[in-house]
Amino acid sequence: MTASHSFRHSVGWLFLGNTSIQILTFAFGIVLARLLAPAEFGMLVTIQVFTGLAGFVSGGGMGQALVRAKDATKHDYDVVFTLQLLIGIAIYAVFYCAAPWFARWYDTPLYEQLLRVSALTFITRPLVNLPNSILHREMRFKAQTVARVLTLFVASGTSIGLAFAGWSVWSLVLGGLAGSLTNALSLSLIARWRPGLSFEFARGRELARYGFLVSVNDIVVYLRNQASNFVLGRTLGMSAVGLFNKADSLVRMPNIFIVGSVYQVLFRALAREQHDDEKSRHLFLHSIRLVAVYAAPFYVLLHLLAAPMMNVLYGERWLDAAGPLSLLALASPFLMIANLCGAVLAARNWLHRELKVQIALLLLTGGATLAGLEYGLNGVAAALIVVAVYNATHMYWLASRCLDTRWRELFGALTPALLLAALMVAVALPLEHYSQNLPQLLHLIVVGGCSAAVYGLGFLFLPIAALAGEQQKWKAKIPFLRTEPRK
Numbered sequence: 001m002t003a004s005h006s007f008r009h010s011v012g013w014l015f016l017g018n019t020s021i022q023i024l025t026f027a028f029g030i031v032l033a034r035l036l037a038p039a040e041f042g043m044l045v046t047i048q049v050f051t052g053l054a055g056f057v058s059g060g061g062m063g064q065a066l067v068r069a070k071d072a073t074k075h076d077y078d079v080v081f082t083l084q085l086l087i088g089i090a091i092y093a094v095f096y097c098a099a100p101w102f103a104r105w106y107d108t109p110l111y112e113q114l115l116r117v118s119a120l121t122f123i124t125r126p127l128v129n130l131p132n133s134i135l136h137r138e139m140r141f142k143a144q145t146v147a148r149v150l151t152l153f154v155a156s157g158t159s160i161g162l163a164f165a166g167w168s169v170w171s172l173v174l175g176g177l178a179g180s181l182t183n184a185l186s187l188s189l190i191a192r193w194r195p196g197l198s199f200e201f202a203r204g205r206e207l208a209r210y211g212f213l214v215s216v217n218d219i220v221v222y223l224r225n226q227a228s229n230f231v232l233g234r235t236l237g238m239s240a241v242g243l244f245n246k247a248d249s250l251v252r253m254p255n256i257f258i259v260g261s262v263y264q265v266l267f268r269a270l271a272r273e274q275h276d277d278e279k280s281r282h283l284f285l286h287s288i289r290l291v292a293v294y295a296a297p298f299y300v301l302l303h304l305l306a307a308p309m310m311n312v313l314y315g316e317r318w319l320d321a322a323g324p325l326s327l328l329a330l331a332s333p334f335l336m337i338a339n340l341c342g343a344v345l346a347a348r349n350w351l352h353r354e355l356k357v358q359i360a361l362l363l364l365t366g367g368a369t370l371a372g373l374e375y376g377l378n379g380v381a382a383a384l385i386v387v388a389v390y391n392a393t394h395m396y397w398l399a400s401r402c403l404d405t406r407w408r409e410l411f412g413a414l415t416p417a418l419l420l421a422a423l424m425v426a427v428a429l430p431l432e433h434y435s436q437n438l439p440q441l442l443h444l445i446v447v448g449g450c451s452a453a454v455y456g457l458g459f460l461f462l463p464i465a466a467l468a469g470e471q472q473k474w475k476a477k478i479p480f481l482r483t484e485p486r487k
Contacts, residue, residue, distance in 0.1 A: 019257045020145070021152055026253065028156035033314045035163040036171070038242030043114070044172045045245045046106065046233050051118050052222055054091045063133040065210040068271045068347070072137065077130055078198035084126035085197075095119035106233075110169075118173050127184035131191035139268060140191075147186040155179025213351035220358040227362065228369045228380060235373060244377050246318060247306075247325035251332055254298035259339050262287050266340065270347035280344075281403045285413045288340055289466060292417035295336055297455045300424050301448055303329035304432060308440040320377065327381035331388035337410070338388075341395035348402050357394045361387060416464050424455040 033041075062080045066072045096116050103112040135144050159175030167174070188194070228248075232240045266287050273279045302309075306326035310318050345354045364387045372379030396410055428451035435446045460471055 021148055021257070024149070024152055024156070028152075028160065029249075030313050031160050032156075032163055032172075033246070033318060035160070036168070037239075038246070038317065039238040040169045040172070040242070041245065042233070042238030042240075042242035043108075043111070043169045045229055045241050046238065047111070047115055047118050047173075048226075050102070051095070051115070051121075052226065054095070054119075054122065062214075063129045063136075064214045064346070066133045067137045067268065068210065074196070075198060075200070077134070077193070078196040079200060081126050081130050081195050082197050082199060083201065084129060085123075088122040088125055091122045092119050095122075114169065114173055117177065120177060121180045124180050124184050127195065128180065128187060130195070131187035131193040134191045134193055135187070136264065136268070139265070141264070143190045144187075147183060147190055150186050151179045151183040154182040210349065210351075213349075213355070214346070217351050217355050217358055220355065220362055224358065224362040224365045227365045228384070231366065231369045231373070232377075232380070236377075240377060243318065243321040244324055244380065246314070247321040247328055247377075247381070250325055251302055251328040252335075254295045254302075255332060255336055255339065258295045258298075259291055259336050262291050263339055263343050267343040267347050270344060274347055277403060280347075281405055284340065284344055284399065284403060285405065285409055287343075288337065288410065289413040289416060290470065291336055291340065292333070292414050293420065293459065293467065293470070296333070296417040296421040297424060297452055299329050299332050300421055300428065300455075301452070302326070302332075304425075304428050304451075305444060305448055308444050312441050312444055323378040324381035327378060327385060331385045334385075334388040334392035337392040338395040341392075341399035344399040344402055345395075350398065350402055353398055354395070357391070357398065360394075361391055364390065412466070416466050419462070419464065420455055420458050423458050424451045427451045427454045 062083065066076065066080060096119065099112040099115040102115050103109050132144065135141070155175045155178055157175075158178040159171045162171030162174060165171075229241050229245060232244055266283060269283055270280050273283070303326050306329070307319065307322040310322040310325065314321075342354065345351060365384065368383035368387050369380050372381070372383035375382070396407075400406065400410075428447055431447045431450055432443075435443050438446065459467065460474060464471075
């Protein structure tokens with residue numbers, strides 16, 4: 001199997017897994033949104049602001065260090081597992097003791113028990129992180145996909161069942177805990193990994209150095225992503241948090257199942273080829289081109305059809321999330337560029353330089369959220385578009401220095417997606433205008449289906465040289481477009 005075929009095969013499995021998981025998450029989310037109120041989702045998001053932050057400390061970034069390392073022995077995994085287990089126990093103790101203060105801070109007594117139960121996942125995380133690192137290092141993404149789908153069914157099934165039984169926000173918390181336990185068991189069985197303890201921490205110093213930079217970067221990124229939720233929770237209330245978080249999670253779905261699929265493979269591939277600049281440049285620019293082409297139609301549809309989609313899928317009480325969703329869709333392409341640039345910096349150990357960008361972004365996100373509050377959730381979303389543009393610009397500048405690429409190469413990689421997106425918008429806008437009087441579900445089907453079909457036809461048949469290879473691969477998979485070689 002060639003390196004190019006191996007890269008595509010790995011991305012294919014990750015894409016299939018991420019797509020399946022996002023579709024299932026989307027479907028389960030609709031059911032839960034029908035059973036629970038925005039404020040109940042807002043309570044969980046508020047807890048996750050703090051538990052999610054501590055999660056990066058519990059991992060210490062050492063899982064990614066194991067993936068990047070040239071060699072990794074069973075002893076190395078035991079050392080990392082021991083460190084993560086000790087850190088996880090310590091974090092749980094801190095949250096257990098801080099829970100009463102947390103409840104008083106939000107003036108909601110229920111938060112005390114919610115936080116204590118949610119924090120139990122810190123004890124199980126080492127059982128997830130280590131086998132997951134083994135599978136990632138071995139590029140066994142099919143196995144990872146199986147474990148993730150199983151985990152999602154258990155977590156979502158538990159949450160839906162409890163929500164239907166009237167367990168309110170507890171259904172979300174207990175569903176997450178059930179999913180964590182399922183994930184730990186399934187990954188350990190698939191990876192054939194058994195936990196072992198080792199207190200020879202000197203062996204893990206090099207892993208810890210790299211892991212520390214990964215962890216610090218992840219913490220700053222997480223704080224940046226949660227800054228808006230924190231500000232909104234303290235100003236506009238839990239319903240605003242639930243609405244904004246719903247919009248943000250929907251707009252990130254294409255990035256998760258498309259960009260996320262490529263990121264993991266690109267990081268591992270660039271780590272292997274970190275001394276070959278030419279091959280690394282090709283992998284990087286090729287990844288941007290393909291990700292942009294496959295993600296663009298989702299960004300266009302989320303921007304144009306946010307209101308009818310929210311009303312049809314989630315109901316009128318979620319309609320206020322449509323404005324932020326439409327605006328945040330404009331920021332998503334810039335997030336896509338920044339994420340793939342992050343894979344370059346991580347593989348080349350330029351994390352210390354990325355950290356400066358992430359700190360600046362954290363400050364800008366907080367400032368943008370405060371500045372936009374005067375205009376409500378739409379104002380916050382609009383201000384965050386500016387932050388996303390800065391993020392992509394600065395991250396690509398760092399990646400270009402690392403790989404010696406040029407700005408024109410970035411624009412060249414994005415050109416096919418921009419051309420196809422312009423064609424899609426040219427079809428969608430008049431359709432949207434003339435179908436406004438239709439029932440909203442039919443309006444969604446007409447505008448979304450027709451414009452997506454035009455995008456797909458343009459992808460397959462327009463003479464775009466940069467997509468020629470991709471076009472031929474897809475035509476070979478479609479029976480009536482397949483051309484048999486002449487004898």
